[in-house]
Amino acid sequence: MSVILIVEDEMIVRLVAEMTIRGQGHQTLSAGDVDEALSLLRSPQQIDALFTDIYLKTLPLGGCALAHQAIELRPDLRVLYTTGNAATDQMKSLFVESAHFLPKPYSDDQLRDSIQVLLAA
Template identity: 30%
Template structure:
């Protein structure tokens, strides 16, 4: 299974990518929302889940924006948000059926959450 990972923090992105790869996920990694959406468009439907930070630094797109655009392109795509401070907006800004992980989180918890989301029908799927 392939996961699109979008995070502007290189150390965290590398750590999460390594964890996912050790769990036999293929990872497409992006340092910005724009790069993430470009990678999604070029992935030829191989990306099966989105894991995105919400606050992508000085980027034009936030993780909220990335997830909404990803869901428009691929209805039902599983989405996990990661955040250190923006979780209060999840109910109003997050896409339906998404999950929010507050930083810092245990990497085992991320893997369990991803497995659960990948095996649960998402809104927008029939």
């Protein structure tokens, strides 16, 4: 079983993502902002993947900055970004290497498929 850290500032979206990912048999951790996520990433807790919104209310493009810090802390971490905004080439240039992207709105099936591909990479 993999452990997925979900970083999403919209509580309802975060809860739905948690239920969907848990439905695949994975464990989830969740954070509503970058600071909370970094606290979890600095802990000894197993974390195999990061699923983060790019735009977080407390820090625009915070998901991109978070992913870079997360990779520094955990080099083998897999990253899946999401956003409801258009992912421009300029934005994608901020992504960590080998990251995956899932545009919002996404269905449960799309999230399940993206998590499966992410963990298989």
